[in-house]
Amino acid sequence: MANYKMHVLICGGTGCLSSGSKAIADNIKSLLKENNMENDVQVLMTGCFGFCEKGPIVKILPDNTFYTEVKPGDAKLIVEEHLIKGRKVDSLLYKDPMTKKHISDSKHMDFYKKQMRIALRNCGFIDPDKIEEYIAREGYQALGKVLSEMTPKDVIAEMKESGLRGRGGGGFPTGLKWEFASKYNIGEQKYVVCNADEGDPGAFMDRSILEGDPHSVIEAMSICGYSIGATKGLVYIRAEYPLAIERLQNAISSAREMGLLGKDIMGSGFDFDIELKYGAGAFVCGEETALIHSMEGERGEPTTKPPFPAESGYWGKTTNVNNVETFANIPVIINKGANWFNKIGTEKSKGTKVFALAGKINNVGLIEVPMGTTLREVIFDIGGGIKNGKKFKSAQTGGPSGGCLTEKDLDVPIDFDNLVAAGSMMGSGGMIVMDEDDCMVSIAKFYLDFTVDESCGKCTPCRVGTKRLYEMLDKITKGQGTMDDLKKLKMLSGVIKDTALCGLGQTAPNPVLSTLDNFWDEYVAHVVDKRCPAGQCTALLQYVIDPGKCIGCTACARVCPVGAISGKVKTAHVIDQEKCIKCGACYDACKFGAIEKK
Amino acid sequence: MAKIKSLDELKKLREKLQNKVELREKGENVDDLVQIKIAMATCGIAAGAKDTMDAFIGKLNEKNIKNAVITQTGCMGYCHSEPTVEITLPGKEAVVFGNVDADKTEEIIEKYIKNGELVDGIIPVGYTTIEEEK
Ligand SMILES: Cc1cc2nc3c(=O)[nH]c(=O)nc-3n(C[C@H](O)[C@H](O)[C@H](O)COP(=O)(O)O)c2cc1C
Ligand code: SF4
Ligand code: SF4
Ligand code: FES
Ligand code: FES
Numbered sequence: 240m241a242n243y244k245m246h247v248l249i250c251g252g253t254g255c256l257s258s259g260s261k262a263i264a265d266n267i268k269s270l271l272k273e274n275n276m277e278n279d280v281q282v283l284m285t286g287c288f289g290f291c292e293k294g295p296i297v298k299i300l301p302d303n304t305f306y307t308e309v310k311p312g313d314a315k316l317i318v319e320e321h322l323i324k325g326r327k328v329d330s331l332l333y334k335d336p337m338t339k340k341h342i343s344d345s346k347h348m349d350f351y352k353k354q355m356r357i358a359l360r361n362c363g364f365i366d367p368d369k370i371e372e373y374i375a376r377e378g379y380q381a382l383g384k385v386l387s388e389m390t391p392k393d394v395i396a397e398m399k400e401s402g403l404r405g406r407g408g409g410g411f412p413t414g415l416k417w418e419f420a421s422k423y424n425i426g427e428q429k430y431v432v433c434n435a436d437e438g439d440p441g442a443f444m445d446r447s448i449l450e451g452d453p454h455s456v457i458e459a460m461s462i463c464g465y466s467i468g469a470t471k472g473l474v475y476i477r478a479e480y481p482l483a484i485e486r487l488q489n490a491i492s493s494a495r496e497m498g499l500l501g502k503d504i505m506g507s508g509f510d511f512d513i514e515l516k517y518g519a520g521a522f523v524c525g526e527e528t529a530l531i532h533s534m535e536g537e538r539g540e541p542t543t544k545p546p547f548p549a550e551s552g553y554w555g556k557t558t559n560v561n562n563v564e565t566f567a568n569i570p571v572i573i574n575k576g577a578n579w580f581n582k583i584g585t586e587k588s589k590g591t592k593v594f595a596l597a598g599k600i601n602n603v604g605l606i607e608v609p610m611g612t613t614l615r616e617v618i619f620d621i622g623g624g625i626k627n628g629k630k631f632k633s634a635q636t637g638g639p640s641g642g643c644l645t646e647k648d649l650d651v652p653i654d655f656d657n658l659v660a661a662g663s664m665m666g667s668g669g670m671i672v673m674d675e676d677d678c679m680v681s682i683a684k685f686y687l688d689f690t691v692d693e694s695c696g697k698c699t700p701c702r703v704g705t706k707r708l709y710e711m712l713d714k715i716t717k718g719q720g721t722m723d724d725l726k727k728l729k730m731l732s733g734v735i736k737d738t739a740l741c742g743l744g745q746t747a748p749n750p751v752l753s754t755l756d757n758f759w760d761e762y763v764a765h766v767v768d769k770r771c772p773a774g775q776c777t778a779l780l781q782y783v784i785d786p787g788k789c790i791g792c793t794a795c796a797r798v799c800p801v802g803a804i805s806g807k808v809k810t811a812h813v814i815d816q817e818k819c820i821k822c823g824a825c826y827d828a829c830k831f832g833a834i835e836k837k
Numbered sequence: 838m839a840k841i842k843s844l845d846e847l848k849k850l851r852e853k854l855q856n857k858v859e860l861r862e863k864g865e866n867v868d869d870l871v872q873i874k875i876a877m878a879t880c881g882i883a884a885g886a887k888d889t890m891d892a893f894i895g896k897l898n899e900k901n902i903k904n905a906v907i908t909q910t911g912c913m914g915y916c917h918s919e920p921t922v923e924i925t926l927p928g929k930e931a932v933v934f935g936n937v938d939a940d941k942t943e944e945i946i947e948k949y950i951k952n953g954e955l956v957d958g959i960i961p962v963g964y965t966t967i968e969e970e971k
Contacts, residue, residue: 244908246861279909300861301870301906325874325910364861374847375854383844498840506842 243281245322250296250363252287252450253443253482259311260284260295266314271322280322286451288363289605290350293333298363303344306331336601336623350602353621355583357591358406358444358567359607362451367486370493373454379499381573382458385465386507394466395421398569400577402589407434407525407562408640408666408742410588410655413569419549420467420559429469429557431460432548433566434530435476435483438522439638440689442669444593445563447605449476449483452567453490457500457513459569464511467559472513475530477520487515522639522693523743527560529695540697541741562667564593584610588654592665598635598672599626611652614644618672629674633757637666639686639693640746642753643679662753664746678775679758680765684712686750694743701744704735708751717778720766729755774836780821781837786811788833795825795834870904871950872931874923877909884919885938892939893922896946905950918960926953933960 249255249264264282271277288296293307297317304327306317313331320326332341333348345351356362365372373379385394399414420429433456437445449456460472476484491513494500502510516534523529524539531553533539552558568590572580581589588610594617597603601623608617614634618624625631633643642663644651651657655665673682687709696702711728714720732748739745755762764770771779784795784804791809796802803819806812814825814834826834841847875890890907897905910923918935924945925931934945935958948954 243857244906248861301872301908325908365858371854372858374851375858377851379841379847380844380851383847387844496840498842505844505847 243279245280246300247280247282247317247322248285248298248300248363249282250286250288250294251284251367252291252294252447254287254291255294255296256482258295260297260309262311263295263297263309263314266311267318270314270318274318274323276318276322283366284368285364286362286367287447287605289359289447289607290602291605292603296363297331298345302327303346305333305342305345305348307333349620349623350604350606353612353616354607355591355609356607357571357580357583358448358455358564358593359451359605360571361455362447365452367451367453368489370454370490370497370499373452377574378454378570379458379494381570382461382465382499383505385462385573386505386509391421391466391468394462394573397573397577398466401572401580402577402584402587403565403568403572403580404588404655405562406564406568406592406667408637408664410665413561413565416549416559416561417463417466419547420469420557423549423557424468428471429464429467430553430559431463431467431469431472432527432530432534432553432558432560433460433472433474433563434525434527434560435474435480435563436518436520436525436530437477437480437563437667438520438525438693439667439669441597441671442595442638442667444595444605444668446480446483448563448567448593449480450486453483453487454494455570456487456563456566457490457494459566460513461500461504461511462569462573463559463561463566465509467557469557469559470510470512472511473516473534473553474513475516475518475524475534478517479520484515484517491515521695522689523695523741526741526743529741530560531558538695540695541743543740564668585652585654585657587656592653592668594668594670596622596670596672598670599629599674599677600624600672601626608653610654613650613652615649617653617670618649622672625672625674629676631672632675632677633673633679633682635663635671635673635682635750636669637664637746637749638669639689640664640742640749641666642749643673643682643757645757662756664749676773676775678716678771678773679754679761680712680716680771681775683750683754684709684716687712687747690743690747694747698738698740698744700735700738701740701747704731704739705744705747707731708735708748712751715762715765716771716776718765718769718776722763722766725755725762725766770837777821781816782814782819782821782823782826783835783837784812784814785833785835788831790831790833792830794828794830798824798828800824869927870906871902871927872923872925873905873907874910874925875907876919876921876923886920888939889920889922889937889942892942893946896942900946902946902950921960924949926950929953934958935960 249260268282271280295309297306297309316328320328342348395417403413404410435445501512518524524533526541529539529541548558548560584590591607591609593607606621633645635643644663648661658665690705691709694701711724732752735748736745764772789811796804801818801820803815804812877886893907920937921935922937923931923933944956948956
């Protein structure tokens with residue numbers, strides 16, 4: 240084995256690959272060869288570093304240099320300056336959005352300072368296609384320990400002690416779920432299912448884990464199988480995740496080759512194997528009963544619970560369903576012990592949570608923080624604050640099932656229960672940050688549009704109710720809403736929540752209810768004043784000319800497609816509001832800032 | 838690939854594989870790391886820098902010093918005193934040693950790296966690194 244002195248880690252996540260990271264790796268490798276350095280420097284493709292917006296990312300160890308937005312052509316600089324001469328390439332270093340200074344190593348980037356990586360421990364660190372790298376990082380040790388030193392009961396007790404709660408949205412205690420599954424026994428075959436459907440708009444943490452560290456999920460599923468008495472595992476993954484699928488398939492076959500999956504694992508007599516099932520990518524198929532039907536080849540429609548999957552799951556057999564991120568935590572819990580894990584986090588939510596940060600924030604990306612970190616720390620420290628110096632308005636968590644947090648929630652320690660108390664929820668970990676320019680009625684409308692599309696249509700409250708909610712919101716954004724509509728919105732939301740069959744419908748009104756609660760004034764402004772305070776709802780905008788600033792250049796009148804602007808040369812112009820179609824052309828055309836959007 | 842038949846076998850394999858990622862793990866904890874940079878430009882190599890590097894790697898392993906990493910850099914501009922080696926102890930300024938042959942490495946490790954005692958052969962530093970300019 241070559242004794243490498245330096246490592247070049249290049250992000251091979253979906254984001255960076257699509258912006259050319261493979262070519263960077265190839266160029267660096269061939270330059271190293273030209274310089275006879277291929278035995279001194281190791282080049283590897285890893286999973287996502289989390290900092291996707293500034294990708295492609297290239298990290299160099301041991302000096303922890305973090306290069307962002309690297310282009311294939313930069314390979315020469317990196318090799319000649321950094322790898323040969325030992326000088327960092329200034330122009331490729333990350334620039335702090337606040338201080339505008341280049342930061343030379345990732346230890347000193349705010350983005351990483353407050354993070355704690357458990358589920359993402361190997362993402363961006365190892366080559367996911369090499370099982371050896373996973374083994375070198377304690378991989379499969381937990382499985383070995385469980386098989387040789389622990390009874391299934393011990394494992395379940397350890398999981399219960401750890402306090403781990405499911406990361407798929409509901410936050411159900413994982414140990415308890417395993418205990419149910421271990422007790423039920425319908426027929427001889429039991430199943431372990433990994434839910435890799437990930438349908439929330441804006442969420443990509445499960446995909447990143449599967450791409451960056453597939454073995455951690457395989458190892459955890461085997462541990463689960465041992466503890467509940469299952470010998471078969473199934474990963475339900477959406478077909479739109481081709482890279483995750485490829486890495487997972489490769490990981491499964493190398494684990495089989497080494498006897499870490501399949502018959503008689505590590506000579507323990509325990510058999511466990513894993514198969515992939517592909518989903519077509521419908522949001523409702525992430526709901527566990529719908530997921531099971533989809534795997535059986537039926538339509539992906541939910542059924543009432545009980546019976547829970549433990550009582551009657553895949554083909555009517557005992558089935559345990561867990562989320563990808565939930566699984567990724569498990570080997571660490573076994574290796575380091577429940578007592579190590581349950582010291583991290585808050586009283587009722589232990590460990591860490593991965594979030595996909597998006598929206599009007601400087602550092603968009605994937606982050607993992609201890610439970611109990613505040614929203615303020617996430618947005619302002621890790622996220623680098625709001626883009627373009629705008630004001631923070633709201634953070635939407637929990638996707639279509641969640642709600643909006645506001646200024647008053649900034650210091651709430653984030654955990655399952657606190658988010659629910661604040662009128663939102665954890666969900667799978669999507670977090671979309673909004674600034675003063677975002678209209679909250681439009682945001683609610685966006686999520687309702689999504690649910691209307693994704694409702695499976697089986698039950699009326701969801702199929703018809705969400706459509707009606709959407710229509711009312713649409714009316715309001717067009718300036719045709721009434722106060723009565725606001726009352727109806729609230730009432731209908733309540734009815735849908737109480738009567739829908741599955742979690743999709745039951746939570747679909749949440750974005751409406753939480754924006755009504757937190758931004759009532761904004762709704763009233765749309766309805767009563769026919770005004771959109773954020774200036775987003777086109778139908779409610781008014782373009783007006785400030786006579787004090789207008790010099791009468793006629794530029795606006797010439798671009799107006801409907802002839803709404805009148806006025807003589809060198810005198811102030813006016814816009815006829817009746818005729819104006821609010822296209823914004825005059826606003827862009829005026830060189831004197833005389834036109835205002837109100 | 839041979840099958841792994843017990844936890845013991847897995848542990849042995851892990852130990853064998855570990856040094857492959859060890860450097861990376863150390864790099865992640867850069868704050869308490871001893872960084873040894875060896876100048877490996879043409880003049881350095883001609884003066885025996887490769888032997889110096891091998892001696893460092895061998896002795897650090899022998900003495901079981903785990904918090905040190907060795908990297909190579911280009912010419913530091915002290916061609917008169919090659920091989921040159923720059924050592925940064927955690928939290929300290931970098932120090933450059935000149936004329937470090939394989940024998941000298943023993944003294945540097947024992948005195949400077951282990952105890953922070955200065956030894957002969959230090960070259961006064963006449964440049965700032967990129968990081969310091971910040
Ligand atoms: C509409 C709907 C969509 C869901 N989508 C997902 C999903 O994409 N991924 C997931 O892991 N769980 C999803 N869930 C939650 C699952 O039903 C289930 O609770 C979860 O997979 C259990 O795993 P956990 O205990 O590890 O969280 C969804 C639930 C509902 C109601
Ligand atoms: S609530 Fe919506 S998604 Fe769920 S079963 Fe009813 S129609 Fe289908
Ligand atoms: S372009 Fe602007 S300033 Fe000029 S006449 Fe039109 S509105 Fe007035
Ligand atoms: S895909 Fe490269 S950092 Fe996320
Ligand atoms: S008012 Fe007619 S283009 Fe703007």
